[in-house]
Amino acid sequence: MARSLSEKALLREKAEELVSEKENVQLASEETTGANNFAFEKSPKVCGVVVDKGSKRGFVQVSGGGKGTTRVATGEGAGFEFVAILEGQTCMLYGEPTVLYICPRPE
Secondary structure (H helix, E strand, O other): OOOOHHHHHHHHHHHHHHHOOOOOEEEOOOOEEOOOOOOEEEOOOOOEEEEEOOOOOEEEEEEEOOEEEEEEEEOOOOOEEEEEOOOOEEEEEEEOOEEEEEEEOOO
16 A cells, blocks of 8 residues: 555655754655565665654665664654665665655755
8 A cells, every 4th residue: 555645744854854954965856665675775876764664564774885784673663763874885675664765965
């Protein structure tokens, strides 16, 4: 089932709040939902991700680049979490989580 307009609006609103202090970034135009297809994005195309922890069951994992791994579970509660995607890292969606990517602002 597709996400409601209010769910999409809430994710965008919370993402704006979470990145409001960060310079030279912008929100992706659309949210991304995994479809059990191991969707991913890599730096430098993206520099962060806001995870809707109340979205469908799965998890979001940011790893690689010789840095630590961060994993955020979804479908088990509510709330939103920002995770930085550093140089050389990849953000993978496992299951059906919904995220809004944060992109570097074009110069």
